[in-house]
Amino acid sequence: MDTKFCRDCGEDRPLTEFTRNRNSRDGYAFYCGAHARRRHNAAKDRRDGKPKRRHPRDAVVPEGHKWCPDCEQILPFASFGRNAASKTGRTSYCKPCHNARGRRSKDAVGGERTYHLRRRYGITAAEADAMLATQGGVCAICRAAPAAHVDHDHDSGAVRALLCFNCNGGLGQFRDDPWLLRRAAFYVEHHMNEQGIARLRAAGTDDPDGPADASGCQ
Known part of the structure; x- marks a missing residue:
């Protein structure tokens, strides 16, 4: 099989992995197809900035793995949080990157306490x-x-x-419900009064000022 040396690979690669290039002596590109694309994309990134799309470029993602746009690593599903709404059932970013994004979001609004208060109560x-x-x-x-x-x-x-x-x-x-709260207050007061009367009767008098003697004086 015909081969050609790829400068980025540092080894000979099958000639079928090289694209045609009329300007080269042998009619083929200096780099294999994979490294040629990487060089092209790197030059484009330097000129225009990194793409905002959330999928890897020129990378093969194995089954049970996912690419994280922030750290640009291909990691197993276990490195990502759960997200039932996504196609893979996992978050877009790995756990460390997801947490870092959360911290940045909270810091941007004045800290974690303000973040949660504003989110739940608007203050x-x-x-x-x-x-x-x-x-x-x-x-x-x-x-x-x-x-x-x-x-x-x-x-x-x-x-x-x-x-x-x-x-x-x-x-x-x-x-x-104010009506329920008022009824609850009435309920408690009623039973407190009933218990107070019961204690007085147990003491032998219905008069809170004490029993009267035989002469009618207390």
């Missing part, structure tokens, strides 16, 4: 801190426990105040 960390200062650092309902949770209207999405874990959870359990 920044500075705005949350200002609310906390206005509330004196405690829950807007019980005014005792630290306010660690952002309370918002589930219909409109509007932020209301900062609450402690118990108060925030309580509103959620009662579905933010």
Whole structure:
């Protein structure tokens, strides 16, 4: 089989791997087809910048592997996170690159706390801190426990105040329904009164000021 030396491979390659070149002495290109494409693409990248498309160029991706556009490595599926929406069922970027992109996104909006607050409630960390200062650092309902949770209207999405874990959870359990909350308050007060009366009767009197003696005096 006829061969030709490829300068990039550093070895002889089959002549069929070389394209025709009228300007060369033997009528074939100086580099094999794979290295010729790489040189062409490298020159294009230097001139125009790297392509934005998310697939490898001039690379064979084996079964069960995927190419990461950021680190430009071909890695096994295990190196990528799960993504049911993609064709391969994996994320576009390997785990380290995916995490690095996430950190850059969070840093761009002022840090991880602002990133999550803005994403869920539409406020920044500075705005949350200002609310906390206005509330004196405690829950807007019980005014005792630290306010660690952002309370918002589930219909409109509007932020209301900062609450402690118990108060925030309580509103959620009662579905933010004022009628249910008032009935719950009435229920608790009613049974507290009933228990108070029961204790007085057990003590031998229905009078909270104490029993009267035989003369009618207390």
